[in-house]
Amino acid sequence: MIDRHSRKHSINRLIESWPFLGNKPVNYYRYFYTLAVIVAIYTYFFKRYIPGDSYQLYTIFSLCLSLLAFIWHTYLTKLTLKKAYAIFASLVFIILMPSSFYLLDHSSDFSILSFFLLSVSIDPKQTDLIRFLFYAKFFLAIGVLFFYVRGQLPDVTSYRASLHLVRHSYGFMHPNSLSMFAASLLYDFSLMKEKSTNLLETLSMILFSLLIYSITDSRTGLMAFILVIFCSVFKTQLLKVELSGDVLFVDIIIIFIVGTALSYFYKAGSPLSSVLNKAFTGRLSNAHRYLLKYSFSLTPRKIPDLHYADGSRIFNENFYVDSLMRQGLFVYLLFPIMIGFQLMKKNITLYHFILILATFMTAMMEDYGVSFCISSIMLFDYFSISRKPRSIGARI
Helix, strand or coil: CHHHHHHHHHHHHHHHHCCCCCCHHHHHHHHHHHHHHHHHHHHHHHHHHCCCCCCHHHHHHHHHHHHHHHHHHHHHCCCCHHHHHHHHHHHHHHHHCCHHHHHHHCHHHHHHHHHHHHCCCCCCCCCCHHHHHHHHHHHHHHHHHHHHHCCCCCCCCEEEHHHCEEECCCCCCCHHHHHHHHHHHHHHHHHCCCCCCCHHHHHHHHHHHHHHHHHHCCHHHHHHHHHHHHHHHCHHHHHCCEEEHHHHHHHHHHHHHHHHHHHHCCCCCCHHHHHHHHHCCCHHHHHHHHHHHHCCCCCCCCCCCEECCCCCEECCCCHHHHHHHHHHHHHHCHHHHHHHHHHCCEEEEHHHHHHHHHHHHHCCCCCCCCCCCCCHHHCHHHHCEECCCCCHHHHC
16 A cells, blocks of 8 residues: 555656646646747748748748737736737737738748747746757758758858958858857857856857858857857856846837937948948948938838849848838837836846847847847846746646
């Protein structure tokens, strides 16, 4: 009899410790949420980097998963003011924005709509989330390289005349895209570490960064590599310093304003503008051309591409200018307000503070900089420190 009870107790302990069986509703939700985020990441990647298909069905499927995750999380916890705003922002976004923007043409709009639903549906106590996202991105990168080697994805190259250098993409559509995706992997590797990287890990990160830089010659990517490696080496020390989320939110708003103002007030004959434009590799002047042509509006609209005299397209890669022109002021403001709901009255460690600010600064040069599909650090509720912590298992 004693042995039977002992065995039964042991089996119960095993069930509780097994991630898919212990506390079933919470763990089932966590893995469903992880699936929803991974599907969003893959959908975003396909829409942005693999041309030839709009991936409309994948987009709809991903948004449905995100909505189900939001509903499930709300059932497990409760409807908060933050979630009520997420519902409001999503509805306004869907009603005012042309559906072709987020379903067909603009991966950044799809990312923002997914962000409204998924960023507030996360469980901060899911310790393995970033590890899952890292491996999902890693296998995605392996898949791209595999299809590139088979000749099914092109190696889009560009020539940097000043250095007589050919830059490669190896299936990632553009050298900068390869560099930033590699930076995304490095971000996630650093985020899933609980303390500072050891010597071997640091050297591996440095070698990986140098390899990618030698292939892409992406200065934006190089700056991201250096920053992530610095934060990784000193992570233990940086985690000990906590800052107010209110301060971080104010800094983010400043970047939103500066990111727009630098292009808006750009002057071709100004020495200062020339220096800044060179530092931003011509992106200020490109965004300024679009502003001169289309300016701003209150409501969403399509922005036709501009072209140089030789017929080549002028790319506006400034997230802040591009989004404000296309989305209009009313829709554009939904995103920073959502960020405010997640950061206000929270604390954030200096480690995460630096990486978040770097992400928003990157968006001045690459419009996918503030996509949570590329930058996992954008999941603020996961990395911020709540002054009144609450797990989704509280009602279970």
